[in-house]
Amino acid sequence: MTEHSKKEILDTEPTHHEVHIVSPKIYAVIFITLLFFTGLTVAASYLELGVFNAVVALAIACTKAVLVILFFMHVKYSSRLTKLTVAAGFFTFLILITMSLTDYISRAWGLW
Amino acid sequence: MDSQAIAVPATKSEIVHEHSPHLEHHFATESQQREASNFGMWLFLLTEIMFFGGMFTAYLIYRIWYYPAFVAGSHWMIIWAGTLNTVVLICSSFTMAMGVHSAEIRNRKLLLRYLIATLLLGCVFLGIKAFEWHDEWEHHHVPGLNFSINEFTHVDPRYPLDKPLPRDMAEKTQDYFSLYFLLTGVHALHMLIGVSILLFIIFHAWRGAYTTGNMNFVENFGLYWHFVDIVWIFLFPLLYLISRHQ
Amino acid sequence: MSASTVLKLPPQETADLPKKSYLNSEYGLKSWLLTRDHKRIAILYLFSTVFFFTIGGTAAAFIRLNLLTPGGELMAADTYNKLFSIHGIIMVFFFLVPIAPAVLGNFLIPLMIGAKDVAFPRLNLLSWYLFVTGGACELYAIIWGGMDTGWTFTTPLSTHYVNTHVIGAALGIFIAGFSSILTGVNFIVTIHRLRAPGMTWFRLPLFIWSFYATSIIFVLATPVIAIALVLIMMERTIGIGVFDPARGGDPLLFQHLFWFYSHPAVYVMILPGMGVISEVVACFSRKRVFGYTAVAFSSVAIAVFSFFVWAHHMFIMGISNYSALVFSLMTMLVAVPSAIKIFNWSSTMYKGSITFDTPMLYTFSFIGLFTMGGMTGVMLGCLGMDIHLTETYFIVAHFHYVMVGGMVSAFMAGLHFWWPKMTGRMYPEALGRLAASVLFIGFNLTFFPQFILGYMGMPRRYHAYPPEFQVLNVLSTAGASILAVGYLLPMLYLTWSLKYGKVAGSNPWRATGLEWQIQSPPLTENFLETPVVDFEAYDFEWLANKEKNEVQSVG
Numbered sequence: 083m084t085e086h087s088k089k090e091i092l093d094t095e096p097t098h099h100e101v102h103i104v105s106p107k108i109y110a111v112i113f114i115t116l117l118f119f120t121g122l123t124v125a126a127s128y129l130e131l132g133v134f135n136a137v138v139a140l141a142i143a144c145t146k147a148v149l150v151i152l153f154f155m156h157v158k159y160s161s162r163l164t165k166l167t168v169a170a171g172f173f174t175f176l177i178l179i180t181m182s183l184t185d186y187i188s189r190a191w192g193l194w
Numbered sequence: 195m196d197s198q199a200i201a202v203p204a205t206k207s208e209i210v211h212e213h214s215p216h217l218e219h220h221f222a223t224e225s226q227q228r229e230a231s232n233f234g235m236w237l238f239l240l241t242e243i244m245f246f247g248g249m250f251t252a253y254l255i256y257r258i259w260y261y262p263a264f265v266a267g268s269h270w271m272i273i274w275a276g277t278l279n280t281v282v283l284i285c286s287s288f289t290m291a292m293g294v295h296s297a298e299i300r301n302r303k304l305l306l307r308y309l310i311a312t313l314l315l316g317c318v319f320l321g322i323k324a325f326e327w328h329d330e331w332e333h334h335h336v337p338g339l340n341f342s343i344n345e346f347t348h349v350d351p352r353y354p355l356d357k358p359l360p361r362d363m364a365e366k367t368q369d370y371f372s373l374y375f376l377l378t379g380v381h382a383l384h385m386l387i388g389v390s391i392l393l394f395i396i397f398h399a400w401r402g403a404y405t406t407g408n409m410n411f412v413e414n415f416g417l418y419w420h421f422v423d424i425v426w427i428f429l430f431p432l433l434y435l436i437s438r439h440q
Numbered sequence: 441m442s443a444s445t446v447l448k449l450p451p452q453e454t455a456d457l458p459k460k461s462y463l464n465s466e467y468g469l470k471s472w473l474l475t476r477d478h479k480r481i482a483i484l485y486l487f488s489t490v491f492f493f494t495i496g497g498t499a500a501a502f503i504r505l506n507l508l509t510p511g512g513e514l515m516a517a518d519t520y521n522k523l524f525s526i527h528g529i530i531m532v533f534f535f536l537v538p539i540a541p542a543v544l545g546n547f548l549i550p551l552m553i554g555a556k557d558v559a560f561p562r563l564n565l566l567s568w569y570l571f572v573t574g575g576a577c578e579l580y581a582i583i584w585g586g587m588d589t590g591w592t593f594t595t596p597l598s599t600h601y602v603n604t605h606v607i608g609a610a611l612g613i614f615i616a617g618f619s620s621i622l623t624g625v626n627f628i629v630t631i632h633r634l635r636a637p638g639m640t641w642f643r644l645p646l647f648i649w650s651f652y653a654t655s656i657i658f659v660l661a662t663p664v665i666a667i668a669l670v671l672i673m674m675e676r677t678i679g680i681g682v683f684d685p686a687r688g689g690d691p692l693l694f695q696h697l698f699w700f701y702s703h704p705a706v707y708v709m710i711l712p713g714m715g716v717i718s719e720v721v722a723c724f725s726r727k728r729v730f731g732y733t734a735v736a737f738s739s740v741a742i743a744v745f746s747f748f749v750w751a752h753h754m755f756i757m758g759i760s761n762y763s764a765l766v767f768s769l770m771t772m773l774v775a776v777p778s779a780i781k782i783f784n785w786s787s788t789m790y791k792g793s794i795t796f797d798t799p800m801l802y803t804f805s806f807i808g809l810f811t812m813g814g815m816t817g818v819m820l821g822c823l824g825m826d827i828h829l830t831e832t833y834f835i836v837a838h839f840h841y842v843m844v845g846g847m848v849s850a851f852m853a854g855l856h857f858w859w860p861k862m863t864g865r866m867y868p869e870a871l872g873r874l875a876a877s878v879l880f881i882g883f884n885l886t887f888f889p890q891f892i893l894g895y896m897g898m899p900r901r902y903h904a905y906p907p908e909f910q911v912l913n914v915l916s917t918a919g920a921s922i923l924a925v926g927y928l929l930p931m932l933y934l935t936w937s938l939k940y941g942k943v944a945g946s947n948p949w950r951a952t953g954l955e956w957q958i959q960s961p962p963l964t965e966n967f968l969e970t971p972v973v974d975f976e977a978y979d980f981e982w983l984a985n986k987e988k989n990e991v992q993s994v995g
Contacts, residue, residue, distance in 0.1 A: 101225075103298045104291075113288040120280050120430075124273070127435035135439075139431035147424045154291045154420045161229075163632065164236055171240035174660045175247040177747050179254060182696050185751065185763035186255055220550075220557035220634070222970070230559045230633040237625040241663045248667030248697050252682060255693055338678035366688040372680035376671075 102159040112153045119146050216408040228410050235414040239421050242384075246425055249380065253373045253432065260366040266346050266359055267370035268436035270335060272326055276434040279322050280426065286315035287423040294416040297409035302402055305412075309396045312419070316389045323382050330371070337372040377429055384422045391415055444795045446724060446950055449866065455943040457864045461961040476561035477964050479862070482547035484568050489539040490931070492575060495582075496530035499523045501924065504886075504917040512904035520903030521588035522604070528591030533613050534575050536843060537705060540712030541623055541658070542571070544854050545651045547862060549627060551955035551962065552645050554636025554971040559629040560622075567622035574616030581608030590901060593698065595683040595691040599675040607676055610669040617662045620708075624658025627651055636954070638973035642736070645953055645977050646729055649736040650715025653743035657704040657711075661747070665701035668694055692758055699750040707746040709843055710810075711739060713850025714781055717803050720853050721785045723951040724800035725792025728978030731784040738777035745774040755826045764823055771821035778814055782807060797949075798872030802853035805880045809845025813838055816891065831901075834894025840887045849879070852930065859934065860944030864960045867937040871929060879926030885919025952983050 123142040131138060152158040157168055214224055221227040257264045293308035334342035346364040350356055359367070395415060398404065404412045449455070462479045472480055502523050506514040515523075546564065550557055558564050581587060587609045589598040598606050631652050635644070671694065674680050681687030683694050722729045729735055751759055751767040785807060794800070816838040820826050829835065860866050889912035894900075898909045905913070947956040954971055955962075975982045 101228075101298075104295065106292060106295060109288060109291050109295070113284065116284045116287075117281065120277065120284065123431055123435060124277055124438075127431070127438040130439045135437060139435055143428050143431050146427045150287060150420050150424050150427070154287050155417055163233065167233070167236045167240065170656075171243040171660070174240075174747060175243050175250075178244070178247050178251055178664065178700055181748065181751070181763075181766070182251055182255070182700075184766050185692070185696070185759040186258065188760040188762040189758075190760065218561075219965075220555060220559075220561065226633060230629050233632060234560060234563075234625050234629045237628055237659050238621075240659050241621050241625075244660055245663035245667050248664045248671075248700075251697065252671070252693055255690065256688070259690075260688060337680045368681050369688050372682050376674070376680070376682075 102156075104153065104156060104159060108153060112149050116146055116149060214407075224408075231410045231414060232417075235417050239417060242421060242425075246377075246380070249373070249377050250428070250432075253377065256366075256369045256373060257432075257436075260363065260369060262359060263346070263363050263366035264370045265437045266350070266356070266364075267335075267367045267374070268434060269350060269353055269356075269438075270330075270333065270345070271434040272329060273434060273438070275322050275326050276430055279319050280430045282315050282319045282322070283423045283426050286312045286319070287420050289315065290416050290419045294409070294413050297399075297404045297412045300405040300407075302399065302405040305399050305405060306396065309392060309399055313389060313392045313396065316385055316392065320382060320385055320389070323378065323385075327375075327378075330375075335367075335371050337368045337375065341368050341371065343367060374433055377433065381422065381425055381429060384425070388415075388419055388422055391418075445797050445869065446726070446795050447797065447866075447869070447948055448945075448950055449942055449948055450945040452942055455945065457943060458959045458961070458963075460963060461864065461959065462964045463863075463961050465964045474565070476557070476565060478546045478550055478558050478561065478564060479962065479964075481564050481568055482543050482545075483862075485538065485542035485546065485571070488568070488572055488575065489535055489543065492530050492534035493539075493927075495579075496527050496535055497924070497927065499527035499530065500920065503527060504920040506903060507905070507913045508917050510905050510907040510910050510913075515903070517903045518588060521590075521901070522586035524901055525588050525590050525609075526582055526586055529578065529609060529613065531843075532591055532705070532709075533616055534571075534578065536709040536847060537620060538571060538616075538623075540716070540847070540851055540854070541620075541627070541651065541654055541708070542568070544716065544851070544858065545623070545627060545654075545712060548858065548955055549630055549648060549651060550634070551861075551958070551966055552648055552953055553631065553634060553639055554954050554967060554973065555630065555634035556965050556967065558626045559634055560626050563622050564626055567619040567626070570622070571616055571619035574612045574614070574619065576612075577615055578609060578612030581605040581612060584608070592702070593669075593672060593694070595672070595675075595694040596685065599672060599683050599691075599694075607673050610672050614666055614669045614673075617666050620658045620662050624655040624662070627655040628659065631655075636971045636973055642732070643973055643975070643977055644736075645715075646718035646732065646735050646739070647715035649739045650711045650718070653739040654708050654711045656740075656743045657708045657746060661701045661704040661708075664697055665705075668697035668701070671697070692754065695754050695757060696751070699753045700747075703750040703753065704743070704746040706839070706843070707742055709847050710850075711742060713806065713847040713854075714739065714778075716850045716854035716857070717785060717806055718781075719951070719953070720799045720803045720857050721788050722978045723857070723949050724795050724797060724803070725789045726980055727788055727792040728976075728980065729784060730787035730790075731780075732977065734780055735784050738780045741777040742774065745770065745777065749774050752821055752826070755823060756830050768821055768823050772818065775814060775818050775821075778810075782811055782814075796873070798867075798869060798876055799853040799857040801873055801876035802849045802856065802879075805849040805876065805883075806846055806853065809841050809849060809880075809883065813841025813843075813846055816841065828897075829894060831899055832894035833890040833898050833900055836900050837887045837890035837894060840890070845883055845887070852876070852879070855930070855934075857949065858955075859937070860948050861955055861960045861962070863938055863941070864944055865937050865941030866944045866948060867930075867941055868933050871933045875926055875929035875933070878922060878929065882919050882922030882924070882926045886916050886923050887919070889913070889915045889919075950983065950987070952978050952980060 119142050123139055126138050126142070127135065129135075151168060157164055216227075217224055218227060221230065289308045289311040293305055293312060296305035296308055330336060331340065333345060334340050343361075343364040346359045346367050347361060349358050358364075392415075395404075395412060399412070462477055472484065475481060502515070503520070506512055506520055506523075508514075512520065546558070585605055587602070587604040587606050589602055589604070589606060593606065593610065631644075631648055671682055675683055681689050683689045683691050685691065718729050718735060748770040749767055751763060752771045755764050755768075816834070820829055820835065820838060856867060856872055893909055893912050893916075896909065898905050944960050946959050949956070954973070957971070958967060
C-alpha cells in the first residue's frame with residue numbers, strides 16, 4: 083500500500099475539533115443579559131397577561147437556557163456532534179411532554 | 195497492561211512523541227481523549243434532562259388540571275428568596291465559566307478564586323433553600339408529613355382580591371407542594387453533589403492538577419454545573435412566578 | 441441434517457491455546473474484580489446475568505407447575521402473584537436488558553472497531569458493580585417476601601393496595617438502571633471516537649450499528665423509569681399523593697412514565713440480537729448482508745420510533761381514544777424497520793452458501809419466531825383487537841415469542857458464534873445443534889398454545905383458570921420442561937468445552953471482521969498494532985485472498 087493511500091485512509095479519522103477559548107468579555111455580556119432576563123421575568127409575572135403569562139415566562143426561561151448552553155457550555159463553539167447531541171436530548175424531552183399531552187388534553191374525564 | 199508503544203502512523207493532528215501522563219493507554223492522542231470525555235459528559239447530561247423531564251411532565255399535567263391550586267400554592271413562595279437564588283446561581287455559572295477559562299489559560303490562582311467563588315455561591319443557594327423549606331414546614335406545607343390546607347381555604351391577606359379555594363381544590367395544593375419539594379429537592383441534591391465535587395476539584399486545583407494541560411475534569415464539571423443552573427432557570431418561573439399579579 | 445459446516449479448525453495434534461491472552465495476563469480474584477479490561481468485564485457480566493437467568497427461570501418453572509391444574513392448587517394466589525412478578529422483574533431488568541449489551545457488546549465492540557478498550561474502562565467496571573448491587577437489592581426484596589404487583593408496578597395497586605416489598609424491588613431496578621446508562625454512554629462514545637483509522641461508519645459491522653442504537657435508547661429512556669420508580673417509592677413512604685386519585689393524583693401518569701422507558705426497553709432487548717443475526721447470517725451464507733445501508737438505518741430508526749409508541753401498553757387503562765389512535769398509528773410504523781431487517785436477512789441467504797452450524801440454527805429460529813412475535817405485536821397494535829387480547833395469554837405469548845424466541849435465540853447464536861473467540865475453544869458442534877433443535881421444539885410447545893389460550897380468553901396473571909383451558913396449559917408446561925433442557929444443555933457443554941473443547945484458532949468460522957483477525961482468546965490490549973481498515977464489512981473476497989496467502993499458526 084502506498085504512503086499516499088495510507089494517509090488518505092488515516093484522514094478519515096473521527097473529526098478533530100479545534101479547541102476555541104471563549105473570551106471573558108463574552109461571558110460578562112451573557113452574565114449581564116441573564117440577570118436582565120431574570121428581572122424581566124419577575125416583572126412580567128406581576129402583569130395580567132392571561133394565558134400569555136405562562137408563554138412569556140417559558141419564553142424567557144428558554145432564552146436564558148439557550149444563552150447558558152451556547153456560551154457558558156461552549157456549544158456554539160463545539161462540534162456538530164455536540165450540537166446534535168444537545169438537540170437530541172431536548173427532542174426526546176419534548177416527545178415525552180407532547181405525546182403524554184395527547185392523552186391528557188383529549189380525555190373526557192379528569193379535567194377539572 | 196503497561197504502556198506499550200502504540201504503532202499509530204503520524205496523522206495530521208498533533209504528533210505524540212512522548213506518552214503524556216494523562217493519556218490513557220486506549221486513546222491515541224490527548225485531543226481524542228478530551229473529546230471523548232466531553233462527549234461522554236454531554237451524554238450523561240442527556241440522562242439528566244430526561245430524569246428531570248419526567249418530573250416536569252408530572253408538573254405540567256397537574257398544573258393544567260389544578261391551576262387555581264397551583265396559583266394559591268405559588269403565592270406562598272418567598273419571591274425574594276427565589277429571585278435571589280436565581281441571581282446566585284447565574285453568578286455561580288459565570289464564575290464557573292470563568293474558572294474553566296482560567297484553567298484553559300493555565301492560571302492557577304485565578305482558577306482557585308473562581309472555583310471558591312462558585313463553591314460559596316452554591317452554598318448560599320443551599321442555605322436559602324434550607325430557609326425556604328423551613329418556612330414551608332412552619333406553614334404546614336410539607337405533603338405527607340404535616341400538610342394542612344387551612345391557609346388555602348381562607349382568604350390570603352396578601353392577595354385580598356383572590357377568592358379562597360373550595361375545599362376539594364384546596365386539597366389539590368398538596369399536589370403542587372409535592373411537585374415543589376420533588377423538583378427543588380432533586381435539584382438541591384444535584385447542587386449538593388456538585389458542591390461536594392467542587393471541594394474535590396478545589397483541592398486538586400490547589401495542587402496544580404488542572405493548570406498543567408489536562409483540564410478535562412474541570413471542563414466537564416463545568417458542564418454539569420451549568421446544567422443544574424439551567425434546571426433552576428426553568429424551576430424558578432414555573433414554581434414561583436405562576437401568577438403574581440392581582 | 442448434513443454435516444455441512446464452514447468450520448476450519450487448526451490441526452488438533454499440534455494446536456494449543458496462545459501463551460498469553462486476556463484470561464491469563466493476570467491471576468487472582470482481585471485482578472478480575474478490579475479489572476479495566478472490557479473482555480473481563482464481559483465475562484463478569486456473563487456470570488451475573490446467567491445467575492439471574494436461573495432465578496427467573498426457576499420462578500417460571502413454578503408458574504408453569506401451578507398452571508398444570510385449573511384450580512391452582514400448588515400455591516396460594518398471593519404466592520403465584522409474587523412468582524410472576526419476580527419472574528418478570530428478574531428476566532426483564534436483570535437478564536434481558538443487560539445481557540447482550542453487557543456481555544457481547546462489552547466483549548466485541550472494541551474488537552470490531554479496532555480499539556484497545558471502551559472509552560471509559562473504569563465506568564465500565566462501575567457499571568458492573570452497580571448491576572450487582574441492584575441485583576443484590578432485588579434479591580433482598582425477593583427473599584424477604586417478594587412483591588406481587590407484576591413487573592409493571594401498576595398504580596395505584598403498587599402504591600396503595602399491596603403490602604409487599606415494592607420499595608426494595610423498585611430500588612433494585614433503580615440502581616441497575618444506572619448500570620445501563622453507563623454502558624450506553626460508554627458504547628456511544630466508543631463507537632464515535634475510538635474507531636480504527638479507515639473504519640468509517642459504513643464499514644462498521646452491522647452489529648455495531650445495532651448496539652449504537654441500543655445505547656441511544658439506554659441513555660434517553662432509562663432516566664424516565666428512574667424517576668417513575670422514585671415517585672413510587674415516595675408515594676409509598678411519605679404519601680405525597682402524586683398517583684393517588686383521592687388526592688387528585690393520576691395513576692396513569694405513572695404508567696406514562698413507566699412505559700416511556702419500558703417500551704424502548706423492549707427494543708433494547710431485541711436490537712443487540714438483531715446485530716448478532718446480521719453477523720451470523722453473513723458468515724453462514726458466505727455473503728455480505730443484503731442492503732447494508734437499509735439494515736444500518738433501520739436499527740437507528742427502530743431506536744427513534746420506539747419512543748413514539750409507549751401508550752400501546754395502556755390502550756385499555758383509560759387514556760383518551762384520540763391519543764390511542766395516535767399511538768396505534770405509530771405502532772404500525774415502528775414495525776416497518778424490523779420487517780426491513782427480516783427481508784434483508786432473507787435476501788442475504790438467497791443464493792448464499794448456507795451451512796447449518798449451531799449459530800445458524802439459532803438464527804433460523806430467530807427469524808421464524810421473531811417474525812411471529814412481531815406480527816402478533818402488530819395485531820395487538822390494532823385498537824379493536826387489543827381490547828379483546830390485552831391482559832390475556834395472547835400478550836404473554838407475543839412477548840415471549842419476541843423476547844425468548846427472538847432475543848434468547850439470538851443471544852445463543854451469538855454466544856456460540858463468538859465462544860471460540862472468547863475462550864479459544866470450540867463447543868461440541870453436535871450437542872450444539874441438538875440444543876438448538878430442542879430449544880426450538882420446546883419453545884414452540886410452550887408458547888404456541890398460549891396464543892390460542894389468549895385468543896380464547898384466558899387472562900394472564902391469574903393463578904387459576906376455567907377447566908376448559910387445561911389441555912393447552914398442560915401442553916405449555918410440557919414444552920417448558922423441554923425448553924429447560926434446551927437451556928441446560930449449553931450450560932453444561934459450554935462449561936465442558938472450556939477444558940476439553942477443540943482448540944479453535946483465530947478464525948474457525950472463516951468470518952470477516954476485525955475480531956477474527958486476532959488470536960483466540962484475544963490479548964488484553966486486543967491488537968498489537970492498530971489496524972488500518974481499507975475494506976468493506978462482510979468482504980468475503982478480501983478474506984479469501986488473505987487466507988490464501990497466510991499460514992495459520994496457533995499456540
